[in-house]
Amino acid sequence: MKKTLTDILVCPSDKHSDLNLIEFETNSSDVKSGLLYCIKCIRYYPIINGIPIMVPDNQRNFIHESNFLTQWIDKIPDDIKSNSLPFNINKINRESS
Numbered sequence: 001m002k003k004t005l006t007d008i009l010v011c012p013s014d015k016h017s018d019l020n021l022i023e024f025e026t027n028s029s030d031v032k033s034g035l036l037y038c039i040k041c042i043r044y045y046p047i048i049n050g051i052p053i054m055v056p057d058n059q060r061n062f063i064h065e066s067n068f069l070t071q072w073i074d075k076i077p078d079d080i081k082s083n084s085l086p087f088n089i090n091k092i093n094r095e096s097s
C-alpha cells in the first residue's frame, strides 16, 4: 500500500478521514505491514501483505488478525493496544503468549 493512500482513505465505520498510519514493515514508499488507526472511533485496520483490510466489524477475522498482530506486537503503540476496536489488542497478546 502506498503511504500516500493514507490521505484519501476513510474509516469504514464513521467516514473519518484522518487515519493514523503505524508502519511495521516498509519498502521505500510502500507499506507492506502496518496498521491504520482511526482516532475518532478507536478502530484499527491491519495492512497485511500491502493490503489494507478496511471492512466492517462483522466481516473481520479475529484469528487471522490476532496472528498478524502478535507478530508485530512490539511495534504497536501502548495507547492503541489498550484502546482498540473491534478487538482489544492487549487481549489478543495475552491469549496468544
Ligand SMILES: [Zn+2]
Residues within 6 Å of the ligand: 011, 012, 013, 014, 015, 016, 038, 039, 040, 041, 042, 043
Ligand atoms: Zn472511525
